[in-house]
Amino acid sequence: MSVSLTSPQIDGVVWRLASPPGGQAAIAVIELIGRDGAAIDSAGHACGMGELRVGEVKLADLFGVDRGIAARWSQTLVHLMPHAGPVVVMKIAEKLLALGMEERREIDARAAYPEARDEVEAQMLAALAKAHSPRAVDLLLDQPRRWRARAQASTPTGEADAKTLNRLIEPALVVAVGPSNVGKSTLLNALAGRAVSVVADEPGTTRDHVGVLLDLGGVVVRYVDTPGMRIGAPVVERQALATAMELVNRADLVLACGDGDEPAPMMSVRNSIRVGLRADLRPIMWQADVKVCAPLGQGIESLVKLAREALVPEGAIRDARAWKFWG
Ligand SMILES: Nc1nc2c(ncn2[C@@H]2O[C@H](COP(=O)(O)OP(=O)(O)OP(=O)(O)O)[C@@H](O)[C@H]2O)c(=O)[nH]1
Numbered sequence: 001m002s003v004s005l006t007s008p009q010i011d012g013v014v015w016r017l018a019s020p021p022g023g024q025a026a027i028a029v030i031e032l033i034g035r036d037g038a039a040i041d042s043a044g045h046a047c048g049m050g051e052l053r054v055g056e057v058k059l060a061d062l063f064g065v066d067r068g069i070a071a072r073w074s075q076t077l078v079h080l081m082p083h084a085g086p087v088v089v090m091k092i093a094e095k096l097l098a099l100g101m102e103e104r105r106e107i108d109a110r111a112a113y114p115e116a117r118d119e120v121e122a123q124m125l126a127a128l129a130k131a132h133s134p135r136a137v138d139l140l141l142d143q144p145r146r147w148r149a150r151a152q153a154s155t156p157t158g159e160a161d162a163k164t165l166n167r168l169i170e171p172a173l174v175v176a177v178g179p180s181n182v183g184k185s186t187l188l189n190a191l192a193g194r195a196v197s198v199v200a201d202e203p204g205t206t207r208d209h210v211g212v213l214l215d216l217g218g219v220v221v222r223y224v225d226t227p228g229m230r231i232g233a234p235v236v237e238r239q240a241l242a243t244a245m246e247l248v249n250r251a252d253l254v255l256a257c258g259d260g261d262e263p264a265p266m267m268s269v270r271n272s273i274r275v276g277l278r279a280d281l282r283p284i285m286w287q288a289d290v291k292v293c294a295p296l297g298q299g300i301e302s303l304v305k306l307a308r309e310a311l312v313p314e315g316a317i318r319d320a321r322a323w324k325f326w327g
């Protein structure tokens, strides 16, 4: 790869390809990890996404290579999501390297944890250090024992179950969509237990996307609250909608939201839950999977349970077989 000496150099940011290599996904995930917020700020400008606030999710021109989604999940963590074509990913990787951002190699677990008794125990310690979900802890701690007992006991979980459980380490993407003013942002605030999203009694309140890491009863997810769909929206809002649709395409779970007046959009995606909001105002006449009055907390527990079950089923967590959680 050629490195241009004239490029401005970004200090204190490393990156890694977070989407599985050779996977089937249409979108790639390139993770930028900053030493601090300022390092990420300068990387953001250099990558062509401009200023990106914490919680902001937007469509950006990534180095002129591809239009993709940029999401800032915290001060120091940004995801770039271009199309997953190998040429696109390689060109973006070249640009990052040219800017002085090094690729973070997966750590060598055995070298990092010399006290570990075997490979699985070393991988377990490495996974514990980066796992996001509290529900991952007991499960990971028990893996070395399960792998040692495997010969007598049973075969390990299949690839599909392993991928599901991996969501306890690397959070799944949950995207809430639906018409304007039905209470989507109020729902996010209720789920987060604090005000992370702008709420107002005016259609079109959320003009940008709000992305946060959210703990759904022990399973941490990346949650994006999108601006409502409404007819006659200004251009900037329609752009935001285009971003929302791209996010829906790569979501692990979509919350299709509506209320008594505005039914939830019919989603033709694999994994979705139809959420009837503002259920105290008017009866929900369409087929909702769960009815919610977020300000009163009604239906929140049921929704959390449904979402958790759709992402990481309790049955998979309770599965006593060994789990291939690394590699
Ligand atoms: N009565 C009642 N009002 C609610 C409920 N949930 C939200 N609201 C109110 O409905 C209005 C719209 O709520 P938002 O959460 O901003 O709606 P939104 O879907 O995010 O709207 P956009 O961002 O425009 O798409 C606000 O005035 C909220 O206070 C509810 O369960 N019951």
Ligand SMILES: [Mg+2]
Pocket: 184, 185, 186, 198, 199, 205, 206, 226, 227, 228
């Ligand atoms: Mg909103």
